[in-house]
Amino acid sequence: MKNITLLGATGSIGMQTLDVLREHKHEFRLYSFAFGKNIEQAARIIREFSPEIVVTQDLPIKQQLTPYIDSSKVLIGTEGLEQVCADPNTDIVVNAVMGSVGLTATLTAIEHQKRIAIANKETLVTAGHLVMEAAKKHNVQLLPVDSEHSAIFQSLNGESHRDIDKLILTASGGSFRDKTREQLQGVSVSDALNHPNWSMGAKITIDSATMMNKGLEVIEAHWLFQIPYEQIEVLQHKESIIHSMVEYTDKSILAQLGTPDMRVPIQYALSYPNRLPLASSKSLNLAEISTLHFSEMDQERFPCLAYAYQAGKQGGSLPTVLNAANEAAVDLFLQEKITFLEIEEIIEQAMGAHQVIVNPGLETIQAIDQETRVQIYDKYE
Ligand code: NDP
């Protein structure tokens, strides 16, 4: 029986992780969980799973939890997140919070040598060098939850790193894949939130529409698999059936396929190196699908992907600026304070104005993250 600490339990990945736990009650137990402000959902999770500890965003939310759990069992803020990651009873940390708020939790889990199932891609984008350095030092493997990275991880099983020629990340194209740039002028928040293949949290759904999600994933892949950016490609594949691929030097390509269901990579990160049945997931019927489509990714149509490659290749503090500017811009778009196309303008401006710092430490990263957001909110709110 493994004790799970689930950060971001009330979110899209969090709820699907709980589904996996429901299917495997003898293997996994929800020991603790963290959420932001969705009290109703948190109360349901407490009732069903009776966790030992709950972490919430702040004191007012903690006070609203008193009808559901003894307040001695409720922690708050990033300190709370770090505490549950350091807890000796925690075996596996699933980091599924949204945004760079998950960074110090990831670092704490690494220091305490926990198994980490990582969905929180912003952590690797904003401070990949620090996270990977810590993982190496403490001999911790980060197990990817993101479907593309899980596919690559599975396609690398038993292979040698030196035989890799390139990683090929597939991209569905998001909600606006069939629109021209001109047609993006007046798109609304609800149009952008309507993803064709996946049901996900709001921020990542917008990231998919701008293609920033794929950009963040390129940086995530660079760090997780230690592959240069020149050897990471993105291929548009609208059905989301091939979740990603690895091409080897002998031109063999290994891929992982399946119906789009995030519970599959979530479960694999929990059960690795073993597999467990997932009875409620649907089998892939290729005869029924019959045709799969692929096309080259157009970085002019989707400039956010180009910005991510640029930030990744230049490195230093630039990926932190890319990520923070993107988080702030997407938030402003969701609040209907800016237009869809202003998201990419804001990111481009923030990156252009930044003086890159080489090999930034944690405090520098946190300061730049904060500064970038403040400047954007000051201008647009
Ligand atoms: P959601 O927005 O659905 O969920 C985010 C979760 O984080 C919620 O539980 C939210 O709590 C919690 N949260 C936010 N702020 C805080 C905070 N300060 N303290 C504690 N908890 C907090 O996001 P997703 O589940 O879609 O995505 C989560 C991460 O996984 C992201 O990094 C995303 O890029 C990545 N990912 C998601 C995929 C998906 O299919 N959804 C696929 C691959 C990666 P509350 O709602 O209660 O405020």
Ligand code: MG
């Ligand atoms: Mg993904």
